[in-house]
Amino acid sequence: MQVTSGKLSSLAKLAVGLFSMSAAAFFSLSNVQADSVDTAGAALSGSPSEQVNQIATDDTAAVGESQAGIGFEDGGIRIYAPSFNFGSLFAFSKGEQSVDGRYDQETPNNLGRRSLVVNDYSDTDGWRVNVGIGLFRKVDDSSKVLDVQHFTLRPGKTRLYYGTPQIPGTLDPQKVNWTGVYQYTDSSQSNGSIELKDKNNPNSSAEVNEGIPSTGLPWQYEDPSTAHDAADVVLTPFNDSVSSDDLSDNERKSDAYLQDTSQDAETQATHTSLLNRWLGKADSSLTLQGATLRNGFQEVWGSDGQDASGYYHGKGWWGLSFNKPGSATITLGDSVHETGQYQATIYWVLTGDPLGN
Amino acid sequence: MEIGWNSQKFLVKFAILWAMVLGGSFIFGQQHVAAASNSSAEFQVKAIPPEQQTTQNTNFFSFDLAHGQTAQLGLTITNNSNATQTFKVKPTVGVTNDQGTVLYSDTSKTRDSSLKLDFTKLGPEVKTITVAAGQTGTYTTSVTIPENNFTGAIVGGFYINSPSLNEAAMKKKSKKNSVSIRNVYSYAIGALINVGDVSTIQPNFRIRTVKPTVVNQKGAVVTNIQNFNANYVSGRKLAMTARVYKRGSTEKLFDNTVLNMNFAPNSNMNLPVSWGNTEMEAGNYTMKVTITRGLKSDMDHKVWHLTKNFTITPAQASRANQNPNLKKNYMWLIILLVVVLVLLVSVLLVYVYKRGKQTNTSAGKPQQRRKRKK
Incomplete structure (x- = not known):
């Protein structure tokens, strides 16, 4: 078929028009994303005590609606999982897609969104986090699956945070009634100190600082060492259509374990989890020397007492932030992705392990 | 300014392509992962140790029991959600995963062939309990x-999840984003029971099978290693190195080492050796595995040397060679192409030679005729 010069000129104009429209659409899309960044990045309000509560709570933290906080309970362990955002994945995308830079700045809100947090008031040794991920299924047709070959967590690109609240040196941490220490339902408890009750003597009380330095935020207890320099955790999505409560064979795969093979800088102890547990050496007066070295604390709340090796163990919370681009990625295959909404499920297992160490 | 014919053609092509790319991505592409913030397990599980518990302040069970003796185990489950929830507790047998981690969440019915006492058959029951909001069940x-002559360690545990919370999590759908990831939580509480003088039983290893397979799209051979005795390795003291040789050769082809491992009693795990991007060839091979417990200076230092011959059939090799990045051996193809090329050139040369000769012959005759006419 012959195309005349005039026809081609019209076609060229049409194409230029299309080009302009599509480019405009592209940039308007970018603006939509920028708006959502602003919303997500809203600053936390309230006292440091409220903020430490919010660090590990769910979505409501993002909009400032504080709810029950960390909820420590004597001997209890609780896990908070991160949410991941890979930004825009185009229909023709393939290869590695990094977690986006939306939460790159490690503000309190962002840490809460993208952090794996374990609150632990049991013994120091013997817990770990296992993880597996199901297929990315289309919401309106679960038989259709997005071609995600791997979901990768890169602990080496994360930052480790931990907190160990302070109490007066005269108060026996073993006698503290833990319930309620970090549960704030009463806004009057926002003055930076709270009342602890001796569980053996409910009438007694002591003023306690929550362990937040007045000049900083709780997440500033960042481990400055490279102790969390762990290997990548590469998860292959498994078919979870049959049963979501049975990881079985999938969890047995070598990639389903968040392992930290690093060693503690002071004790040379090998960690057994992605999240390092603090293993500071303490003297008999419960002054944790390690803590002094690391974050300036002279008194650390929540010692479990001495172990067989003569070490006191700190209690608190551990957080690993996946905020940096590249700290979490998905790898898309070469297939053409069918458009639509997709969902996958991450299965987190918090394990108490008698053979842990 | 006049745009030339070729420039216009190029502009049309470029603009249409760009429109397709950007417009298409706008219409079809937008796939976001949920921007929701992190979430928490809305329940906590805490072990209530038996009176025989030997390790205090822990969230697992560890105790000694004699034959015929009974221990009472318990778990408290605190429902931190704002609605009544159901929680399912399933007893499990401790297994070893491929990285040398003991798991207590394997709810399958598969059991290691050497297992003598199954934790799930010693009394623990599967139960579903209902806990009101904010309460603890x-x-x-x-x-x-049992009264028998068993001596050793029994490793099992309890896997706890909430069907109702899982169901609620599954129903959560992203409102404005296209690709979302939701979190589902469960707990696994391990139990270690020492029966009799456990020190008289040592962990011991053997190779059960060596099989070719595909791991991460690469050809690999997986060695199944079994601890067939009723004792475990803890403290991440175990290291394993697997090496593959052509049978009869001392030249190592491929290897893999896994460090810092634990191993449950009477359990097995798979140790893979990847062929990487090299094509797997059928043939006879030997797998040599070295297992080391502890440092040489340790009292319990021990080394196991395990060997097993295996064969990769052409069909198995073909199945394993599905790696898209495979560095294939194209030498045979190159030789074939060279031979074909040489043949083609030879045929062509012969053809040209003959054709030329024919042409010369046929061309010469009319000229002669013409000359004669003159």
Whole structure:
């Protein structure tokens, strides 16, 4: 078929028009994303005590609606999982897609969104986090699956945070009634100190600082060492259509374990989890020397007492932030992705392990 | 300014392509992962140790029991959500995963062939308990060691999840984003029971099978290693190195080392050796595995040397060679192409030679005729 010069000129104009429209659409899309960044990045309000509560709570933290906080309970362990955002994945995308830079700045809100947090008031040794991920299924047709070959967590690109609240040196941490220490339902408890009750003597009380330095935020207890320099955790999505409560064979795969093979800088102890547990050496007066070295604390709340090796163990919370681009990625295959909404499920297992160490 | 014919053609092509790319991505592409913030397990599980517990302040069970003796185990499950929830407790047998981690969440019915006492058959029951919002429920069960001559360690545990919370999580759908990831939580509480003088039983290893397979799209051979005795390795003291040789050769082809491993009693795990991007060839091979427990200076230092011959059939090699990045051996193809090329050139040369000769012959005759006419 012959195309005349005039026809081609019209076609060229049409194409230029299309080009302009599509480019405009592209940039308007970018603006939509920028708006959502602003919303997500809203600053936390309230006292440091409220903020430490919010660090590990769910979505409501993002909009400032504080709810029950960390909820420590004597001997209890609780896990908070991160949410991941890979930004825009185009229909023709393939290869590695990094977690986006939306939460790159490690503000309190962002840490809460993208952090794996374990609150632990049991013994120091013997817990770990296992993880597996199901297929990315289309919401309106679960038989259709997005071609995600791997979901990768890169602990080496994360930052480790931990907190160990302070109490007066005269108060026996073993006698503290833990319930309620970090549960704030009463806004009057926002003055930076709270009342602890001796569980053996409910009438007694002591003023306690929550362990937040007045000049900083709780997440500033960042481990400055490279102790969390762990290997990548590469998860292959498994078919979870049959049963979501049975990881079985999938969890047995070598990639389903968040392992930290690093060693503690002071004790040379090998960690057994992605999240390092603090293993500071303490003297008999419960002054944790390690803590002094690391974050300036002279008194650390929540010692479990001495172990067989003569070490006191700190209690608190551990957080690993996946905020940096590249700290979490998905790898898309070469297939053409069918458009639509997709969902996958991450299965987190918090394990108490008698053979842990 | 006049745009030339070729420039216009190029502009049309470029603009249409760009429109397709950007417009298409706008219409079809937008796939976001949910921007929701992190979430928490809305329940907590805490072990209630038996009176025989030997390790205090822990969230697992560890105790000694004699034959015929019973221990009462319990779990408290605190429902931190704002609605009544159901929680399912399933007893499990401790297994070893491929990285040398003991798992207590394997709810399958598969058991290691060397297992003598199955934790799930010593009394622990599967139970579903309902806990009101903000309340704590209790699971209790007992474990009894039968009257027999068993000596060793029994490793099992309890896998706890909430069907109702899982269901609620599954129903959560992203409102404005296209690709979302939701979190589902569960707990696994391990139990270690020592029966009799456990020190008289040592962990011991053997190779059960060596099979070719595909791991991460690469050809690999997986060696199944079994600890067939009723004792474990803890403290991440175990290291394993697997090496593959052509049978009869001392030249190592491929290897893999896994460090910092634990191993449950009477359990098995798979140790893979990847062929990487090299094509797997059928043939006879030997797998040599070295297992080391502890440092040489340790009292319990021990080394196991395990060997097993295996064969990769052409069909198995073909199945394993599905790696898209495979560095294939194209030498045979190159030789074939060279031979074909040489043949083609030879045929062509012969053809040209003959054709030329023919042309010369046929061309010469009319000229002669013409000359004669003159």
